Amino acid sequence: MSIEDKFDALFKALGHRARRQILDLIKDGPKTTGSLCDALPDLDRCTVMQHLSVLESAGLVVAERRGRERWNHLDALPIHDVQKRWIGPYAAHAVAVLDGLQALAAPEAPALEAADKSDD
Template sequence: MLYFYNMSRRDKQGAVFKALADDRRREILDLLRDGPLTTGDICLRFRKLDRCTVMQHLGVLEGAGLVIAKREGRVRWNYLNVVPVQEIYDRWISRFARPSVELLGRLKRDLEE
C-alpha cells in the first residue's frame, strides 16, 4: 500500500482505471461496499476461482488504493477505500456530466414553456 502513496496522481488514477477494468475486481468492490470481508469470505463468493487468483485480484485493488487490508492474527480483513473513486469522479466524471445536466435542464425548461 505504501507504493500507492508514493505514486504520482496520474499513475494513481491509471492504476485505479486498470483495477476497475476487470469484472471480478468490480464484483469484489461491490461486496466490500456493504462492509469489510475476510479474504476467505471473498473466496467463498468466487467458487470458480482459486484462492491464489482471488488474492491476485485483491493485490491489484490494494495496489490501486481501492482496498485497504488489515491483518488480525491469521485473518486478513479487506476494507473498501472510496477515496480513489471520488478522485476519479471529481476529475473526470463530474466535469463531463455538468454540461449534460445543464443541457437537460434547459431542454426541460424549453419543453415546459
Template sequence: MSGKTAIDENAADRVFKALSSQTRRRILDLLRDHPRTTGDLCGQVAELDRCTVMQHLRVLEDAGLVVAERRGRERWNHLDVLPIVAIEQRWLGDYARPSGALLATLDARMT
C-alpha cells in the first residue's frame, strides 16, 4: 500500500466498532469543528449520563479517533481523523472507485 496510510487489522476493527454506534458518531460530529470539554459533550448528549458518555469516549480513544488533553480540571477532547482516512483508503477507496466511475457515467448519460 505505497503512498497510503496503513492501518493494521486490529486497529481497523477498533475503528469500525467505534463508528458502529450512533452515539459515538454523534460525538465525533460534535468534535468536527473544534475540541470540546467532556462537560460540554455531556450537555450536548443530555439523554445520557456522564458515565455513559465517558464510556463512549473511551471507545473512541481506543480507536484513536479522539485524543484527550487535560487542562487543569478540564478534559478537552480532540478529533483525530487519521484512522478514518486510513479506513477510507484501505476499504472505501479501492472498492468505490470503479463503481463511482460507473455511476458518474450513468448519471451523465441520463441527464
C-alpha cells in the first residue's frame, strides 16, 4: 500500500460524520462495539461495524478482543502523519494569506518562521 493509498484511506475514513463521532467516543479510552452502537442509535449495528472496519483499515482504530467483547482503541498516529504532510502546511498557507504574505505561502515547506534561513 503506497503512501497515497494511506492518505486516501485516512481522509475517506474521516469523511463520514458517524466515523468521526466514533473517534470522539473512543478518544478518552477504548469502548466496546456494543457501547458504540448504544451511543449511535440512528445506525444499525452492522453499519457501525462497517464503519469500525473502515477506521481499522485506515489504522485509526485498533481492536482488542477480550472474551466476547471487542474493545476499540483509538490510534491517532496516522492523523499526526496527515497533519505533517497536508493539514499543517495548508493551514499555514491559509494563515499566511490572511496575513497578506500570500506570495510566500507555499504549503510544502514551513517557509513562514524559517524566512531568515537563506540557504536552499
